Each structure stands twice: as structure tokens, then as C-alpha cells.
Amino acid sequence: MKASNPRKRLAITDLERQNIRRRYATHPSTQPALIAWYAAQPQGRNLTQGQISSVLSEKYQYLDSDTRKKTQLGSKRNYNGEHPELEAALFEWQQRMQNKKAIITGDILKTKAHELWERLPQYTLDMDEPKWSNGWLEGFKKRFNIKEYVQHGEAAAADIYSPANITQIEELRQLCATYADEDIFNMDETGLFWKMAPTRTLATEALSGGKKSKDRITLAFTTNAAGSEKLDTWVIGKSKKPRCFKKVDLKRMRIQYRYNKSKWMTALIMKEYLYWLNEKMRHRKILLLLDNFSGHELGVQLVGGLEGLPNVRIAWLPPNTTSYWQPLDQGIIASFKLGYRKQWINYMLRQLEADKNPNKTVNILKAIQWSRLAWEALEAYKIQKCWWKSTVIPKPGDKDILQDNIAEIEELRTEIARLPGDSMPIEDFLEPAGEAIVDEDGDIFEAVVERYSITEGDDIDEVEDGGEEEIRPSLAEAIKALNTLQLFASLGEDEGRISVIKALEQIGKDISQERIAKSIQSSLDGWLP
Numbered sequence: 001m002k003a004s005n006p007r008k009r010l011a012i013t014d015l016e017r018q019n020i021r022r023r024y025a026t027h028p029s030t031q032p033a034l035i036a037w038y039a040a041q042p043q044g045r046n047l048t049q050g051q052i053s054s055v056l057s058e059k060y061q062y063l064d065s066d067t068r069k070k071t072q073l074g075s076k077r078n079y080n081g082e083h084p085e086l087e088a089a090l091f092e093w094q095q096r097m098q099n100k101k102a103i104i105t106g107d108i109l110k111t112k113a114h115e116l117w118e119r120l121p122q123y124t125l126d127m128d129e130p131k132w133s134n135g136w137l138e139g140f141k142k143r144f145n146i147k148e149y150v151q152h153g154e155a156a157a158a159d160i161y162s163p164a165n166i167t168q169i170e171e172l173r174q175l176c177a178t179y180a181d182e183d184i185f186n187m188d189e190t191g192l193f194w195k196m197a198p199t200r201t202l203a204t205e206a207l208s209g210g211k212k213s214k215d216r217i218t219l220a221f222t223t224n225a226a227g228s229e230k231l232d233t234w235v236i237g238k239s240k241k242p243r244c245f246k247k248v249d250l251k252r253m254r255i256q257y258r259y260n261k262s263k264w265m266t267a268l269i270m271k272e273y274l275y276w277l278n279e280k281m282r283h284r285k286i287l288l289l290l291d292n293f294s295g296h297e298l299g300v301q302l303v304g305g306l307e308g309l310p311n312v313r314i315a316w317l318p319p320n321t322t323s324y325w326q327p328l329d330q331g332i333i334a335s336f337k338l339g340y341r342k343q344w345i346n347y348m349l350r351q352l353e354a355d356k357n358p359n360k361t362v363n364i365l366k367a368i369q370w371s372r373l374a375w376e377a378l379e380a381y382k383i384q385k386c387w388w389k390s391t392v393i394p395k396p397g398d399k400d401i402l403q404d405n406i407a408e409i410e411e412l413r414t415e416i417a418r419l420p421g422d423s424m425p426i427e428d429f430l431e432p433a434g435e436a437i438v439d440e441d442g443d444i445f446e447a448v449v450e451r452y453s454i455t456e457g458d459d460i461d462e463v464e465d466g467g468e469e470e471i472r473p474s475l476a477e478a479i480k481a482l483n484t485l486q487l488f489a490s491l492g493e494d495e496g497r498i499s500v501i502k503a504l505e506q507i508g509k510d511i512s513q514e515r516i517a518k519s520i521q522s523s524l525d526g527w528l529p
Helices: 014-026 031-039 049-055 056-065 084-099 106-119 132-145 162-177 207-212 267-280 294-301 332-353 364-376 380-390 406-416 426-430 442-450 475-489 498-529
Strands: 184-193 218-226 233-237 255-258 286-290 313-316
Touching: 014 031, 014 056, 014 267, 031 049, 056 084, 056 207, 056 313, 056 380, 084 106, 084 132, 084 294, 084 442, 084 498, 106 132, 106 442, 162 267, 162 286, 162 380, 184 267, 184 332, 218 332, 218 364, 233 267, 255 267, 255 364, 267 294, 332 380, 332 406, 332 426, 406 426, 475 498
Parallel strands: 184 286, 233 255, 286 313
Antiparallel strands: 184 218, 218 233
């Protein structure tokens, strides 16, 4: 009997790929569950796990920001051009530069296409580079629906006295007035040189390293106007899983860790953050204030715009005015950095007393732990005062906004004086210029190159520079340390120690349960042949 012809596998359109990727972004699940969901859709069908894996891969990231019409996305004709990743990268670069009011001409687009061809690793030396002709340029503009790509003149530097900014901030204040303080949030990022030393003797890198320093991470903070909610900090590092993370459950650390080679807030991470925030605010309606950093703007586009999420409404602060009107920039981030660097200096002193080099023993895990502690230690009333100082929400008549950290800074200065070497100005230690998040043209291009680079080694974990792998203490060591802490807490005179004693008692119960579980397992192992 003649064998029947195998059924031909139907091609997947970009519209299908886009829908599947959006479903996965908003409802993370296993691939089999995603296959079942798609098969149940009105126009759905059964896909293989290999097809789903391919759709979710970096190869199709460009679809997350693709602006083509559904008729084009749904067609099996090749509307993508011959090099879809490159054109998607070029489009993102063009959009981000346009948001900065930069002048983008056809010749500039051709030049950037050539630069992307040279930088993206998927386009190898044995491939013939396209001519980037006028015909290609017109096709590129049609594929991405670019009608106006030339910006006539640059926008002047914004300030708080420009009529446009005054109008925008007044409208924002009116919008905030329709929400309770508990439901108004601000998110902003800062860089952090997590092992920068305050003295020349202990410094391992020149301060001029700027944001390209290997010991720099990006932290994204979110808090509400009441100061009652400080959400998990988002930490962006370079390595997928640093060596010191090997046996660590990051979920228990109350932080969200992401990575990319630039250690920068990219549009994709921003999109993920917004979906995460929307999920956390289920059964609530909140207002999120953001500055116009390009990664923010494109991330907001990727979730459907300022009102594209059901639980989170987004509003922009006036451009280039964050030092005046962004709440987190009115002292919240500065207070965090003071708290972080106090812990880092204390650690340095302890290591030196033990005849160890703190630059060699510290690692990014400790930096993340200190970051979490410093963030959680910020008091609600200090956060409220920073919101009042921003003038985004009104200050109650009987409240003052004057606050400083003079006493804490002087205490830190005293501790730094105990370290060997000449100290730098404490202002430079607390707020290094290179930690500022500045949306420079070169950063935009590098972020785009990184996002669209596809290499064979993308899934290989990198090792974060510096530090040692953390080794979990034994049960005996944990019990000894617990006994010491319990004795220290019980002999104190501060009534506030009661909560500490209760917390230590709970830790003791957890250790006892683990010891019993290990004892039972050892007994079972002894009975087995």
C-alpha cells in the first residue's frame, strides 16, 4: 500500500508570533500550556513545542515593538525585508532618537544600518552587506510605517520655567489630585558603584571609569506618595547568574534581578517591569509617574501606551526636569545611597580588622543584600517629605519639608577616617557623577545593538568579576551564631528589642525543623541497602 504524503506544516505568520509573545508576556506559563491556549483560540491550531520555543526566542524580539498593520503581520508574504533583526534594531534606534528631538535624515538611517550590520554578530563576514539604497530606505519606511522621520531642529533644553513644562506639571498635579497618596507611585533608576572605595589606597579603579565600570549595577526603585509602600528593587547586572548566586533563592531576597551586557534599563526590561507592576496592583488602580528616559518611553509603547494596562495608568513628568519635580530625586535615592555606603564601610572595616582585603571578599550578592536593607530602612515620613518637595502633590499646611542627613553623613565621615589612605570628598563618594542615569546617544545605540544581537553563546552564564562564591554555614555554625545574637538582644535595655527577640526565636524554630528533617533523612539512609 502506498504511504500517504506527510501533512505539510503550515507557516506561522508574524501576527501569530506577536500574539503568542504577548500572551506569554502577560500570562507567563509553561510551553505546553501556551500550546493549549493557542489551540483553543478561534483561529488557533496545534503548534509543536519547537515552534513555540522559536517564537519566544530572541530571534523574534523585534515583533514586540513592530508597528505594522495586522494585515501585514498576518500575511505570509515577506514584509520583513531580508534582515528583520537589523531593521527592527534600526527602527528602535530611530524612535528613541526621535523622542530626543534629534535630526534623523535618510542618509543617517543608511549610515546607522551599515553600523548595525558591522556590530550585530548574526551578520557574519562571509555575508554580503546590502547596498542600503534609496529603494531599500523607502521599503524600510513603509515596513515600519515611518511617515515623518526628519525632525526640523533640536528642542531647546527644558527647564521648570518654560510655558510647556509649567502647563504639563499643572496638568499632572491635577491628575494626581484624583488619586489617593497611597495609589500614586514613582519609579526611577540610579547607577551604583557597589564596591567603590572612599580612599585612594583601597580604590581598585579610577573614578573616571563612569558607567562602563565593571562594578556598576543599575537599581530601579518604586515607592508611593504616602511612603507606605516600597516595592521590590529591580537590580540590573551584567551576568545571567553570577557565581555568588549559585545556591541563592533570589525570590526570598525581595528583589527582582535582571541582566544585560550594558547593565542598563532597556525597553524590554521596562516592559517586563510594567507587566510585573500591573500584576502586583491587581484589584487596584494606581498612577505611575515616569521621566522621559528613552528606555521608559519605548517600554511604555510596548505595553500599549500610557493607558495600555488595566491596573496602572502612566503619566510623564515634564522632560529634563527630574532634578526639580521627580520625587525619588528629591532625596529618596540620596538617602538610600547613604544607607548603602554605611554598610559597605562597616564591612570594609571588619574585613581589614580580620586582615582581609574587602575588595576581594565582597561580591554582588552582598551588594544586593545591603541595597535591600538600605531601601527597606527608609522611613515613610522622609519619603513623604520628598514627594512634598517635588510639588507633584500638595504639602499639608502644618508640615515642613526641611530635612537633611548631616548627622549620618558626619558619622560616616568619621568611619571613613579609620580606613587607610587619603579620603576623597565625601560628596564624591556618596554621589559619584558616573552613577547618574543619562540618556546619551551612544548609550542608546549600544543598548539597541545588545538587544538585537543573536549569538550561539547567548545562554551561557557569565561570571561576575570579584568576590567569592558564598558557602552556606553549617547547622552548628548557625546555632552558635543564633545563641550569640539571642544573648546580645536579651541583655539590651531597649524595649524595641522585643521584636528582634521574637524574630530570632522564629529563626531558631526554622533551624530546629531543618535539623530534625536532616536527622530523619540520615536515619532513613542508614536503613537503606
